[in-house]
Amino acid sequence: MKSRLRLCSLLAVEHYRIRIPTDRYACNPSIAADGDGYRAIVRTVSYTLETYDEVMLRGGLDTINWLVRFDADLQILDAQRIDDRKFREQDERGAAGFEDARLFFWQGGWWYSASGLASGYPPYRVTMSLTRLDGAAVTESTFIPSPKNAPMEKNWMSVVTGEELFFVYRASPMQRVRAQNSSFDFSEEAGDVRMLGWSGSSQCITYRGKRLCVVHRTVLESGRRVYEHAFLELDDNFRIVRASASWYFDKETVEFCAGLCVTSSHAILSYGFEDGDARLLKIPLRIVERLLEPGIAARMMLKLSYLAGRLKNRIWPLSITELMAPGFKGKAS
Secondary structure, eight states: OOOOEEGGGSTTOEEEEOOOSSSSEEEEEEEEEETTEEEEEEEEESEEEOSSSOEEESSSOOEEEEEEEEOTTSOEEEEEEOBOHHHHHHOGGGTTOEEEEEEEEETTEEEEEEEEEOSSSSSOOEEEEEEEEETTEEEEEEEOOOTTOOSBOOOOEEEEETTEEEEEEETTTEEEEEEETTEEEEEEEOOOGGGTTOEEOSOBEEETTEEEEEEEEEEEETTEEEEEEEEEEEOTTSOEEEEOOOEESSSSSSEEEEEEEEOSSEEEEEEEETTTEEEEEEEEHHHHHHHHOOSHHHHHHHHHHHHHHHHHTTOOOOOHHHHTOGGGSSSOO
């Protein structure tokens, strides 16, 4: 099995779990900065992941989203169920809920993009939507036609540029959807061969004069699905500037990052673990920079941080495979 860098084993990384007051399973949270604190949309589901390709339903397939507010220390202040019932009832494209939201602030208010799931049985129809919030209530929701006429659309990365809103549809080739009034315009440019096969994951946020996002891809290993992630830096023209090697959060399994925000010193990533747990990871920006840098010095500093983290968490012995992990390299694999 391919060895990757495990972010949770790095020194100075902090971990948090998001607890929702429900008996449903929480997953795939999307965090965003909100003044001195944060807020996140957290998906809760009516199933458990039995194997990597099978789920056990408790009733029908259904998503209920929650709005969670955090203080500056990532402690939960409150959690409210998002009221989207009106829009689920009036359009069957969202009858089974809105999956895997990406939260962002735009035009003076909070919005999210999500995949609307039509009710019924497989094959499911999944349509991207753009939704506005007032508190925890949905005030408007628009379905976005697939630019490829595909029956399933998901994982578009929101990009807010002043008053403009874009979505990165695919990183390579670089495909974008621009939201303009009530229309959504698609464009495509040459991409980067390093990112072929990668899809969107987090939002795409402003970062040190450029843009930063997390992308993901699914690989099959020994008959099971493993989700890989990587950091991606873009310039103002959506060209790829830097890309990290692949990494995972806790375990080589079904993990999915749907949120990213930064402070002056840290990046905060929100992710789901095996469709049954919502988690946060706070990582120093110096580590993000080392992940994005291809130099030998940066890779050595990552190795030292990784070893120190393993010792701190008493994860020992460390195998030679982990020491030579491609996750310590500076290019996407």
